[in-house]
Amino acid sequence: MSTARAYAVSSATAAFGPLAIERRSPGPTDVQFDIKYCGVCHSDLHTARGEWAGTVYPCVPGHELVGIVTAVGAEVTRFAVGDRVGVGCMVDACRTCDSCQAGLEQYCDKRGTVYTYNSPDKHQLGKPTYGGYSSHVVVDQAFVLRIPSNLDLAAAAPLLCAGITTYSPLRHWGVTEGSRVGVVGLGGLGHMALKLAKAFGAHTTLFTTSPGKVEDARRLGADAVVISKDAAAMKAAGGGFDVIVNTVSTAHNLDPYINLLGRDGALVMLGAPPTPHPSPNTGALIGRRRSIAGSLIGGIAETQEMLDFCGVHGIVSDIEQISVQKLDEAYERMLKSDVKYRFVIDLATLGA
Ligand code: NAP
Numbered sequence: 001m002s003t004a005r006a007y008a009v010s011s012a013t014a015a016f017g018p019l020a021i022e023r024r025s026p027g028p029t030d031v032q033f034d035i036k037y038c039g040v041c042h043s044d045l046h047t048a049r050g051e052w053a054g055t056v057y058p059c060v061p062g063h064e065l066v067g068i069v070t071a072v073g074a075e076v077t078r079f080a081v082g083d084r085v086g087v088g089c090m091v092d093a094c095r096t097c098d099s100c101q102a103g104l105e106q107y108c109d110k111r112g113t114v115y116t117y118n119s120p121d122k123h124q125l126g127k128p129t130y131g132g133y134s135s136h137v138v139v140d141q142a143f144v145l146r147i148p149s150n151l152d153l154a155a156a157a158p159l160l161c162a163g164i165t166t167y168s169p170l171r172h173w174g175v176t177e178g179s180r181v182g183v184v185g186l187g188g189l190g191h192m193a194l195k196l197a198k199a200f201g202a203h204t205t206l207f208t209t210s211p212g213k214v215e216d217a218r219r220l221g222a223d224a225v226v227i228s229k230d231a232a233a234m235k236a237a238g239g240g241f242d243v244i245v246n247t248v249s250t251a252h253n254l255d256p257y258i259n260l261l262g263r264d265g266a267l268v269m270l271g272a273p274p275t276p277h278p279s280p281n282t283g284a285l286i287g288r289r290r291s292i293a294g295s296l297i298g299g300i301a302e303t304q305e306m307l308d309f310c311g312v313h314g315i316v317s318d319i320e321q322i323s324v325q326k327l328d329e330a331y332e333r334m335l336k337s338d339v340k341y342r343f344v345i346d347l348a349t350l351g352a
């Protein structure tokens with residue numbers, strides 16, 4: 001066992017503060033690493049503030065961890081001390097069911113996915129897993145990713161959730177050269193969706209509620225930008241979208257986006273608001289064989305594929321580095337859609 005320094009909330013309404021947590025000693029297949037940076041995902045906020053059911057307090061969020069390996073178990077073959085590594089949203093799964101065998105551990109048929117935080121910890125019974133707002137972590141090598149050497153470590157952290165969560169559906173729905181892709185919401189997920197869709201050769205349109213983000217959206221890869229609150233602009237956006245990925249973190253009317261899909265187009269829901277969206281107009285689905293779908297992060301093999309793709313194309317997140325002491329402020333700014341475009345914690349600010 002070792003003691004890690006962490007930042008935690010003790011209730012849904014509490015501010016973040018320091019907490020000492022236990023990490024297991026590395027077992028034969030475990031990798032221990034010092035967390036250098038951790039991205040701040042809107043899912044961290046939903047969880048910390050109890051917006052989804054089932055948060056166990058104290059809660060240490062964080063599922064975009066990157067750092068440097070400090071110890072490996074005797075049977076670890078894939079990693080060595082000094083390696084640049086990352087961990088995303090999962091630290092384990094059943095590993096035997098059809099989904100796990102297919103590399104889709106996030107959809108484990110036995111609901112055996114162990115999330116990086118707020119999941120029952122198999123190794124410390126009765127405790128939840130504690131995430132990346134902390135000094136170090138111990139994770140089985142099967143759930144540890146390699147960070148390409150050319151990518152800035154801090155800016156690569158958000159690839160572990162925002163990157164894979166957008167990469168996986170763009171691939172699954174066959175986005176390629178010339179596809180017409182819409183992205184709803186320019187935050188952590190949205191800006192990665194733009195960069196990745198552009199790298200796949202798609203024609204990209206961003207739908208945003210923030211007129212102040214238009215310039216940035218173009219720089220990040222949007223061929224067109226539509227202010228979604230402007231009905232005339234929405235109409236002028238045309239139609240015929242193959243895929244629209246929706247990253248909005250609150251409930252909203254989906255019909256305007258359904259209406260922009262072409263025949264067989266898909267509106268892929270990535271945002272996970274605490275309350276349901278208003279019921280969509282299914283007539284608009286029927287008439288053009290359109291679908292509404294959802295997608296959850298991505299499997300471990302696909303996460304490594306995404307990281308390697310980002311290495312080849314030099315893709316990282318646009319980040320604003322913060323100290324752990326600024327987490328509450330960062331959460332408030334996230335709620336105001338004022339993220340450019342991912343907060344990343346510098347864990348050196350945890351202090352001794
Ligand atoms: P984020 O950085 O806060 O971005 C969300 C964006 O949504 C905002 O920047 C804003 O963009 C837009 N938005 C916010 N409130 C809105 C409203 N009332 N109406 C319309 N648009 C609004 O959040 P994120 O980290 O990207 O996460 C987004 C959502 O995805 C969260 O619900 C999160 O839990 C979920 N998530 C899901 C998965 C998955 O596996 N499916 C993985 C990670 C996160 P504009 O200013 O451009 O409008």
Ligand code: ZN
Nearest residue numbers: 041043161162
């Ligand atoms: Zn996330």
Ligand code: ZN
Nearest residue numbers: 094097100108
């Ligand atoms: Zn499984």
